[in-house]
Amino acid sequence: MDEQSNVTLLKEIAELLNEETDMARMLDGAVRKLLAGSKFETAWIFFINDKGKHQLVAHANLPQALQDNDCKHLQKGGCWCVSRYRNGELKKASNIIACQRIESAISTKAGDHGGIIHHATVPLQSGEEKFGLLNIAARDTIRFSTDELALLESVAFQIGSAIKRIGLTKQEQELALVKERNRLARDLHDSVNQLLFSVTLTARGGVEMAKDEEVRETFSGIQHLTQEALNEMRALIWQLRPKGLESGLLEAVKGYADMLGLSLETKVTGVIQLPSRIEETLFRISQEALNNVRKHAGVSNVQLFLSVTSSDVLLVIKDEGRGFAIDEKRYVPSIGIQSINDRARSEGGSVDWSSEIGKGTEILVRIPY
Structure with missing residues (x-):
């Protein structure tokens, strides 16, 4: 793949990443564009949390052996790339000499492995913040060239930046949601809640002042219903703004x-x-x-x-x-x-x-x- 083709591919991936606001669609679209515009044939992405636990969040064109039973060989167990990532030893795109996950899928005869026997891996990060790994593979390929690894690093840099952007956007949306909940809770407390409280007091006064038994029962019923509505309103306000x-x-x-x-x-x-x-x-x-x-x-x-x-x-x-x-x-x-x-x-x-x-x-x- 020549340098001009790489530039075109990176531009297309960048455009997709900049336009997308949903994390799952963004990751799926990025790996599919990467495969469509390169010699790489299959790809998958792990997110890895602070405890070192990995999660398969995107994949494309996996062979049957790796897709078997909801990608169980990718979902479970350990491997060299995740271990090196956890230990902070994986800094750049690297060829993997042996992959326990692929070997496990082949040994259990889960299906055709499509000639996938090795893969390359690169960390996804933005600045010092790390998110996980991008892995790629191709049929009967043990090692990828320096240029192919450089392309992989460039794509990983773009994806890492997009993950960071979407994460920040989500945080801003959550903050805006909390503010709106608080505003609505205040409005309910200051208006509807106070109005229900006033109706409760009025009904109580009606019970005490009415001389006719039927009228007293009517006021009593109003008081009971209003008190129930007041309790429901207080519960709703709690749900909108959980104090404590x-x-x-x-x-x-x-x-x-x-x-x-x-x-x-x-x-x-x-x-x-x-x-x-x-x-x-x-x-x-x-x-x-x-x-x-x-x-x-x-x-x-x-x-x-x-x-x-x-x-x-x-x-x-x-x-x-x-x-x-x-x-x-x-x-x-x-x-x-x-x-x-x-x-x-x-x-x-x-x-x-x-x-x-x-x-x-x-x-x-x-x-x-």
Whole structure:
């Protein structure tokens, strides 16, 4: 591939990266353009977190052996390139002498390996901030040339810069969302919340002043309904602006339980040092679960167990209330239950339910981080 072709390819990739705002589409489009405009035949990208755990986030034109069982040979296990990356020894594009993942896929006879026996790798980074690895391979190719590795480094530099840009944009969007939530929470508190409180006081006064029993019952009904609406409004304001989350996940959940009139017993295993995104997800899930207890369980005591390991966090919320029967064929999840499922899955997690009439409900949420 000549120098002019490389320049054209880099220009096309740069244009795609600058236009794209979605991380997944950006990575997928970049590797496909790289393969279309070069002699490289297959590519995949790992994101690697601060703990050294890798995640396959994009790939293109993988042979059958590497695609087998949802790319299990790329998803699991260790390898030279990830180990060198973790140790800080991988600084530039390099040829890999042997790849454990490819060897494993070939040895298990998972399918045609397409002549892919080795690969080259290059770190993805922006300045001092590292994100992961870009790996490329071609049929019956053991080593790539210096020019091919230079092209790989140039593409990796572009992708690293785009990852940084999209990350910063996402942070700005999240900050704007928090500000909007806070504004809406203030508006609800200052207007609707105060109005409901005034109606409650007026209805209470009507109960005390009315002499006719039917009128008293009417005012009493208004007072009860308004108080319920006031409680719902306070819960909504909490959901928009979770007070106490800055003091930690458990303090925020305890505060929300107190606001709902629930007694929360907590037990923690491991050290809670979670990313803010995971912490808020767990808080929102806890809110939904506690709301379900208040509305449906018929009890005021709830247990919360939180177990944190080096790779994931397990949240268990349990009550000994009314419970419900789950018929897998007929059961349609409520909005609250569906919300818990959606929030967990958005972070790559899972949710399990255990409930029985008269014996309470237990929710188990597991989220990797």
